[in-house]
Amino acid sequence: MQWNILGHQTAIRFLQNHAKLANTRHAYLLTGPEGVGRETLALAFAKALNCLTPPSEGTFCDQCLPCRQIEELRYPDLTILRVAEGSKDLKIDQIREMQKTLALAPYQSTYRIVLIPDFQRATIGASNALLKSLEEPPSKAILILTADARESLLETIASRCEVLRLRPSSIEALETYLREQKAINPNRAKRLAHLAGGRVGSAISFDQNQDLLTAYDEALADLGELINSQLRERLQYVENLQKRKSASREHFAFLVSVWLTFWRDVMIRREGAEIPLVNIEHENQVSETARLIPSEQIESILNAHENALVNLDANLNPRLVIENLLLALPLLQVA
Ligand SMILES: [Zn+2]
Missing domain, CATH: 3.40.50.300 (P-loop containing nucleotide triphosphate hydrolases)
Incomplete structure (x- = not known):
């Protein structure tokens, strides 16, 4: 039993x-x-x-x-x-x-x-x-x-x-569990299992918190636009972000942590590693980005995101942290 x-x-x-x-x-x-x-x-x-x-x-x-x-x-x-x-x-x-x-x-x-x-x-x-x-x-x-x-x-x-x-389950086991035990529809179960990286608690909190899932999607959509934008537009983005009601150190840290998952996926694709993607529903964007950037550059982008999280945690000015991060991104033409 x-x-x-x-x-x-x-x-x-x-x-x-x-x-x-x-x-x-x-x-x-x-x-x-x-x-x-x-x-x-x-x-x-x-x-x-x-x-x-x-x-x-x-x-x-x-x-x-x-x-x-x-x-x-x-x-x-x-x-x-x-x-x-x-x-x-x-x-x-x-x-x-x-x-x-x-x-x-x-x-x-x-x-x-x-x-x-x-x-x-x-x-x-x-x-x-x-x-x-x-x-x-x-x-x-x-x-x-x-x-x-x-x-x-x-x-x-x-x-x-x-x-x-304790270790995370396999993505497949979590996907099955969400479908069979939690009656979540197959597409959503697949997405949640990947997003949660096999951690059941994370999958369930994503499932129960539609606002979080929406914010997650918005953060990725923003990133998609930012890597196609000129520096001026990126600075404008940070300024607009700062004006929003939701602007807070925590919100900025959330954005950076979501972007970090995207860049990790890009690295996985670039290196052809047999590791499941976190952002499975953005697979095309991940693959396209991976095709355009060499591994060393992805590595430095990953470092820039990790440093940004450390700096946000260390109480540095959030606006400056995000500006520096966005200036470190390459300018790409991703469809
Ligand atoms: Zn009992």
Whole structure:
């Protein structure tokens, strides 16, 4: 009996055994790229540990009160500690506050579970504070951390956790899953699976957020025009962008990250690599662009985009960052 999750079979079997034998560790670390399903897996584990009527050992029913409360993130013995809204990192005070809760006995279940997503965003102070809970773990507590990679955390933290590394599914498996389990029409399923690069969470958030998908298409359409435009028009574009209501550092970073996916696709085509494209519905534009630019130049365009993201993150003037980026683009005649 499975957890009804796409992929991650090894990790699921492993956690099912821990739940089945009531042989849990004090801390788990689930690593993998954003949208790969780290939190979904953590919540499934919480359900398997707390389900009142599991269909078989190590599984969960998804219908009893604990299962529903966990799904709705309002289970009394489950705490989720996130980076505060508007903040960049997880602070030491948040960890200390959580530790007070952790020390209390669970209300109704065997374990008190604390889930801390994206622990790579913890400050050094917060990491060191958490270390205390890992060195002397309260007996009834289970900590579940997620992170982009094990290497992003202090080794003293990672080495005290059971580390499970999650990878994206194949594009085909995700496409099938979206069609069969989520009743998404075949064309859209194909597009979403490619866009998400096999990460099920990303595919579903694209599916549920039409505004995001529209913004994504607009960003690519803009880029298509920009590489056919003179410098003057490119500067005009940035000026217009700046005037828009949606203008913000985040929006500029979004544009650059979408463009980056396009240029990565161009590189894949140029090099003839056997890697699926992200922007499958723009395959012609990708191939045409790849035909016109040598690899070294694509490489420097990719670097310029990565630098732009770093600079936006480092609080440089967004307008200047985008202007510099657009001036670094070649002028092409792409149909
Ligand atoms: Zn249940």
